[in-house]
Each structure stands twice: as C-alpha cells, then as structure tokens.
Amino acid sequence: MGLELQPLSEKLRVFAIQLETVAEAARERLETDDQYQQSEWYGLLSNKLLPQLTGEPFLVVSIVGGTNTGKTTIFNHLAGEAIGEANPHAGFTRYPVCLVPTHFAKSASLNAIFPGFLVAALPENRMVQQERLTVSTAQSNPQRFGDADNLLFTTIGNHLPANLLLLDTPDIDSVVTENLHRASMICQASDVLIGVLTDQKYNDAAVKMFFREAARQKKSVIVVFSKLDWPDPEKTWEQWLKTFIAETEVNPLAVFAVPRDSSKEKRQLRELKLEFIPLAGELSKQAMGHGREIEVGRSESNQLVRLLSDLHFSELKLRATRGALESVVLGSSQWLAGFRNKAESLRDLASILENSLNGQRLNWPAAPRPIVIETLWKIWSQERAPLIQRIHWGYGKVGEVLLAPAKWLTSSSAKPASPVEQYRRDEWQVMSLATARLFEEMDRATALVSERAELKEFQHLLKAVLSSAGREKVLKELQESHQQCDLHQEIQELVEKDFHAFLAAQPGLKLTLQVLDQVAAFGRVGVTFASIMLVPGLVDVATQGVMHLTVDAAATAGVAGGADVAARFVSGQSIEQLQRWLLQVDQKFVERRIRWYEAALAKTELGQLNERLGQASQLAHAKPWIDFSQTIASLDELLHRL
Structure with missing residues (x-):
C-alpha cells in the first residue's frame, strides 16, 4: 500500500506548499484571515x-x-x-x-x-x-x-x-x-x-x-x-x-x-x-x-x-484515505472558488474607479504654447549660421526698444499670470475634478461592497478614505505635490528631445526652415518662423500675403534653391508638418502629465486603495493560483483512481 500511495504523497506535499503561497497572497491582497x-x-x-x-x-x-x-x-x-x-x-x-x-x-x-x-x-x-x-x-x-x-x-x-x-x-x-x-x-x-x-x-x-x-x-x-x-x-x-x-x-x-x-x-x-x-x-x-x-x-x-x-489494514486505511482526500479536494476547491468570486467582485469595483479616471483624459489641458515656442526658438537659434544669428539678435534688440513703452504701460496694471502658472491652475482644476469624480464613483462602489458579503473586509478601508478627513488629506497631498512640479523645465525637456528627433527624421523640412529663416533675415519678411507656429490661423494669411514677397526676397538674398523652398512654404507642406508635430507634442505632454497624476495619486491613500483593488482583482489569473487549481484537479484524478 505504501508504494500505491507514493504519487499521492508527493502530490499532497506540492499541494501544501502551493496552498501556503496562495493563502499568503490572499492575506496580503484580499484582506482574508x-x-x-x-x-x-x-x-x-x-x-x-x-x-x-x-x-x-x-x-x-x-x-x-x-x-x-x-x-x-x-x-x-x-x-x-x-x-x-x-x-x-x-x-x-x-x-x-x-x-x-x-x-x-x-x-x-x-x-x-x-x-x-x-x-x-x-x-x-x-x-x-x-x-x-x-x-x-x-x-x-x-x-x-x-x-x-x-x-x-x-x-x-x-x-x-x-x-x-x-x-x-x-x-x-x-x-x-x-x-x-x-x-x-x-x-x-x-x-x-x-x-x-x-x-x-x-x-x-x-x-x-x-x-x-x-x-x-x-x-x-x-x-x-x-x-x-x-x-x-x-x-x-x-x-x-x-x-x-x-x-x-x-x-x-x-x-x-x-x-x-x-x-x-x-x-x-x-x-x-x-x-x-x-x-x-x-x-x-x-x-x-x-x-x-x-x-x-x-x-x-x-x-x-x-x-x-x-x-484488513490496507482496505480500511485506503477507505479513510479516500474520505480525507475527498474532503481536501472539495474543501480546497470551494475555498479557492470563494477567493475567485471575491477577486471578480473586486475587479468590478476596480473597473468602476478605472473608468472614472479614464473619463477625465479628454479634458486635460494642452501644453502652454508660448513655452513650447520659446523653447523651439532657443533650439532653432542654435541651428542658425553665425551671421543669421547676429541679424536676428539685432531684430530682437530693436524689438525690445520699440516695445519698451508698451511694457511700461502694462507694468502699471495688474500683472497677468505667466503661461506656466496659468497652466498650473487649469491642470489643478482638472485634477481636482478627476479626484472628485473618483470619490463619487467610490461612493457608488460602497453600495456594491455592502451588498456582497465576500467584500466585507474592504468596507473599513473604503470608509476611511471616503470620510471628510480622508478626502481632504488626499487633495492636500496631491496639491502639495502639484505645486512642486517644475512644469517649465518639463516642457522644455520634452520639446527639446522631440524636436531634435523630428528634424533628424525630416531633413527636407530642416532645409526649408533654414532657407525661410535666411529669407526672413535678409528680406525682412514680416512673417517669422516663430509667429507662424505660435498662431496656427496665421498660416493662411501668411501664405496669401507674403507669397510674392518671399519668392522675391529669396531670389534677392541669393539663397541656393530659395525659390523652390519658398514655393514649398507657400504650398503649406512644411507648416502643416510642423503643426502636426505640435499636436503630437501636446498629446505626449498630456500623456506625461496624466502619468504624473496617476503616480502622485498612487502615493495617496486613495491611490493605494485603488492599486490594491486592481492587484487583488487579478489574483485569480496569477500563476500560483492557476498552478494550485491544476494541482487540485490532479488530486481529484488520483482520488478516482484509488
């Protein structure tokens, strides 16, 4: 009889090890005892x-x-x-x-x-x-x-x-x-x-x-x-x-x-x-x-x-072994099924919260365009030839002198918010609304938890986060982290990295911009590279109003291929490429900021609870759980062969 039960003995020892692994995961993530x-x-x-x-x-x-x-x-x-x-x-x-x-x-x-x-x-x-x-x-x-x-x-x-x-x-x-x-x-x-x-x-x-x-x-x-x-x-x-x-x-x-x-x-x-x-x-x-x-x-x-x-020792021993094994197979299957039901219920709860967060993504503000253009201008200045840099530097100084009276007049009035600060305000409004939406969905989820007995262990966690003190703490921690963000530096890093890669992938566009920049320098064209990108609606005006001037100026300046480049500029191909790139920058920046929000939220009690729910909901699909289920099935097969 000892040899007959050897495979069962080995399988049960594997079962016992896997059981402790699954039980430990359930204790940590499902709040079970x-x-x-x-x-x-x-x-x-x-x-x-x-x-x-x-x-x-x-x-x-x-x-x-x-x-x-x-x-x-x-x-x-x-x-x-x-x-x-x-x-x-x-x-x-x-x-x-x-x-x-x-x-x-x-x-x-x-x-x-x-x-x-x-x-x-x-x-x-x-x-x-x-x-x-x-x-x-x-x-x-x-x-x-x-x-x-x-x-x-x-x-x-x-x-x-x-x-x-x-x-x-x-x-x-x-x-x-x-x-x-x-x-x-x-x-x-x-x-x-x-x-x-x-x-x-x-x-x-x-x-x-x-x-x-x-x-x-x-x-x-x-x-x-x-x-x-x-x-x-x-x-x-x-x-x-x-x-x-x-x-x-x-x-x-x-x-x-x-x-x-x-x-x-x-x-x-x-x-x-x-x-x-x-x-x-x-x-x-x-x-x-x-x-x-x-x-x-x-x-x-x-x-x-x-x-x-x-x-007859062997027969009675085998009968008792069958009875014990039958109880273990049935009991452990029901125990695991209970966890599976709990994980499924938690997945429903986690989905409610995840959908609420995703619903706020379309309303996220784009990167402040003045900061993007400022960064582009600095990058482009480094791409110019020394002579062109000096000419545009001179334009800038003349502009400062001409704009000095206007600056003096505006300094006496209320100072408007900088683009970065305005963006910070707009983004915090979206973040606070997104967080409030999460709280609303969790209020709804509380009813779901109270209706399902398998989720009773999570009730105290929800109540703690949803209390007035809990909500205030989450918002305060988020806002403090948000105020510490260096948004200006973040925009500059993104634009600089992305624009260099963009120009490297578009050699023809880089040549076009260089020619136009030279045309603007020598021909004193009133439409500049920066202004075209800053105001998308200016493209049509520019292409209609400076068509002949640009071609003439290119010829006058003696820029090689200047007329062909100007023609491409007039057709709008280069500018459309730039505009598409700007939209991509906006999208990347929004995604980057959303990731920041999710990371900051994850550090709060609300985010920690949300993450915990998500992890717990996936337990039933984790490898240790699948292995344990397969071992139970193997024991059931051995039971029927005894």
Whole structure:
C-alpha cells in the first residue's frame, strides 16, 4: 500500500506548499484571515494525509464517546493492561493516550504522525492521572510540556497487533472547548473509531454531531453499547442503533454490547474480563482478513480484541484515505472558488474607479504654447549660421526698444499670470475634478461592497478614505505635490528631445526652415518662423500675403534653391508638418502629465486603495493560483483512481 500511495504523497506535499503561497497572497491582497486552518479539510490534510502516507501502512484506532460512557475501561481491555485510569467523574480524560506496538516506535515518530500534539512519554507508573496532571505535572515542568494545551501521552502496548495504534480520547460532548478540539484532531487522524454509546448518549446532540463529521470523512466505525442491561429480550439496543444510524449516517462495521452486571463489575474491571458480545454488523471480506467472522450473540471477553487483530489494514486505511482526500479536494476547491468570486467582485469595483479616471483624459489641458515656442526658438537659434544669428539678435534688440513703452504701460496694471502658472491652475482644476469624480464613483462602489458579503473586509478601508478627513488629506497631498512640479523645465525637456528627433527624421523640412529663416533675415519678411507656429490661423494669411514677397526676397538674398523652398512654404507642406508635430507634442505632454497624476495619486491613500483593488482583482489569473487549481484537479484524478 505504501508504494500505491507514493504519487499521492508527493502530490499532497506540492499541494501544501502551493496552498501556503496562495493563502499568503490572499492575506496580503484580499484582506482574508487564516480561517481555512480551522476547517475540516485542512485538518484532514495536516492531521491525516500528510503525516500518514509515508512508510509502511498502520491503522489508527481511536476510542471515542461522551462523558461517563466507560471509554477508558474499554481502552484498558483492548490494551490488555491497565493504562488509563478509569474514574466515575465526567470529563476525567483530558488528554489522549496513544498505545503503540512494541517495535513501532523504532520505525516511526509520533510527533510526525500527530503534528498538532506535543507527544510525551507516559509517567513511569504507567497510569495517567489526568485531573491532577493539569494543575501539577504540566505546570511544574513547562520545559517538558510547554503550555500543556495539546499533550498526547504515549507508551508501549505489549499486546497490540503490529502496526496498530490505539488511542483513548477526551469526551466528545465536553463543555471544555479544548477537549472537543483535541477529540476532533484525533478523529481526523483516525482510520477506525470505536464509538462507545449508552442509553443516554446514543441520541445526544453533541455525540451525533461528532459522528456525522466522522461519516462525512468516511471513517470506519465500530459501535459498542456500554453498560447495557443484559439479557435484553426486547432488543432495545436495536432501536438505539436505528436512531443513531439515521441521525449520523454512520454504517457500523460491527456492533458490540458490554453488559452491565453489578455483581461482577468490580472483578471484571480489575481482571480486565468485561464481556464483548457481538450484536450485528456482518463484516465484509474487505474489512476482515483471513475470511474470519464474528459469531453474533456469543459472549467472549476477547471478541473485540480479535476483531481488531483480524481487520484488513490496507482496505480500511485506503477507505479513510479516500474520505480525507475527498474532503481536501472539495474543501480546497470551494475555498479557492470563494477567493475567485471575491477577486471578480473586486475587479468590478476596480473597473468602476478605472473608468472614472479614464473619463477625465479628454479634458486635460494642452501644453502652454508660448513655452513650447520659446523653447523651439532657443533650439532653432542654435541651428542658425553665425551671421543669421547676429541679424536676428539685432531684430530682437530693436524689438525690445520699440516695445519698451508698451511694457511700461502694462507694468502699471495688474500683472497677468505667466503661461506656466496659468497652466498650473487649469491642470489643478482638472485634477481636482478627476479626484472628485473618483470619490463619487467610490461612493457608488460602497453600495456594491455592502451588498456582497465576500467584500466585507474592504468596507473599513473604503470608509476611511471616503470620510471628510480622508478626502481632504488626499487633495492636500496631491496639491502639495502639484505645486512642486517644475512644469517649465518639463516642457522644455520634452520639446527639446522631440524636436531634435523630428528634424533628424525630416531633413527636407530642416532645409526649408533654414532657407525661410535666411529669407526672413535678409528680406525682412514680416512673417517669422516663430509667429507662424505660435498662431496656427496665421498660416493662411501668411501664405496669401507674403507669397510674392518671399519668392522675391529669396531670389534677392541669393539663397541656393530659395525659390523652390519658398514655393514649398507657400504650398503649406512644411507648416502643416510642423503643426502636426505640435499636436503630437501636446498629446505626449498630456500623456506625461496624466502619468504624473496617476503616480502622485498612487502615493495617496486613495491611490493605494485603488492599486490594491486592481492587484487583488487579478489574483485569480496569477500563476500560483492557476498552478494550485491544476494541482487540485490532479488530486481529484488520483482520488478516482484509488
């Protein structure tokens, strides 16, 4: 059997690693907790499948039942010696006790088989005085027992069949939460459960709930009716069994009775001579080895012991493994589907915010044209020949003298905003409107979140950002960053880099502009390169009003090819190319500013939340999630082949 389950063991270890990767991503991006670690399927993975699928197969048999049903007494009888301390007080057994075969401890580690427990050797007197242990031994020796929450005591069972582990467990109907948790972990680790019932416990709600869980996990169950009045001519146990099966869906492997006889009870307990009478449950060949059968109705003290010895280990182990694997496949699939639904809901939420941001892009202001032209003029000045530079420098000085009175007149009035400052105001208006639009969309999204239970973890994040203080903080941080932008420098860098590349790709255009510049210098043409680009509507006026003047001036100046160049200028080809380039500069600058806004917004709490939503919404399409889904599918295929 060990070789049969080797592929499953390897696949489960890959599954466990991938599970932690996906869970970590979910914790970081989906605001989830680790509740899956308290789930039944995860308990079966960690307490049953991972620890028990390596090495030679062994059977884990646990004695379970409610308070004061005689579990420890039956445990001692099956062990063939007094291991546990029987006590009439309810809830006396607090920690499980594991009995192992003589040679088992040499080949296997109980710490690995029961990873949820701290394994400790049974005290030297081989009697577990559970009540006193809680307040004495465990607390007085914390280095040995830790916090004593999940102790599991172990000792050698000299009369156990090879490869069989026998456990006594805490009460499954205990009011102590820790006892229930320990009993549940033992149930998950078990292959066979010996359910000890009485006339009071067969229909107990907590007991039935425990065995419903066991049935769901495909555990094999042997029912023992303890303290039964015998003989029982009316067969009251049959009605008890019928009710128990109907309420739990358990299909018992066998049913035994332990008669109550007050005249013999003390001697039977002392000498371990309780009678185990088979009542029902003809064992199949899959459960019993060697074709053995248990004779119903025959009173014999070792009947149950013989039954455990003759159980077909491999078949029962495989059945429990199938049940655990089925739970893991189904549970992890549902767990992952829940995250997928959450990611899809977050994608809807992120789309609302993204669409709101994109809706503002068409309204973004273009680069301030005066700054663009100023930069172009500086660049073009460097392209001129020295003589042409001096001529245009002279024009500039004359212009300054002529414009001095106008500057003096305007200086006495209110100073208008510079192109950069005006652009800053216009852009901030668009940014503040875009941010306000995002807040409006998030207000709408809040209703979406409140309607979907899978998004409840994000409600507190939304409320914090959408509060008055949250909105003011976002706008303040954005505006402070915006005021620190060197817009003038940004425009200059963009124009300079782009215009050089533009001229390099248009050698004919560069020649045309050089000729026109020379014509303007020597012929004193009233239409200049800068003014044509500054005022797009001037092109038509220029081409109509200076046509003959430009051609004549080109000829007069003696510029080689001047007439042909002037003709191209008059036709508008060169100017149209420049205008198209200017539009491209505007587009690039707007895209650049939008990227700046998005980057600045990303640093605020609003942007961080938006980015987080976007990342979370893509989790279901990330490689670790896809790999984990494929591993679950592979486990499902292995399950159907078992």
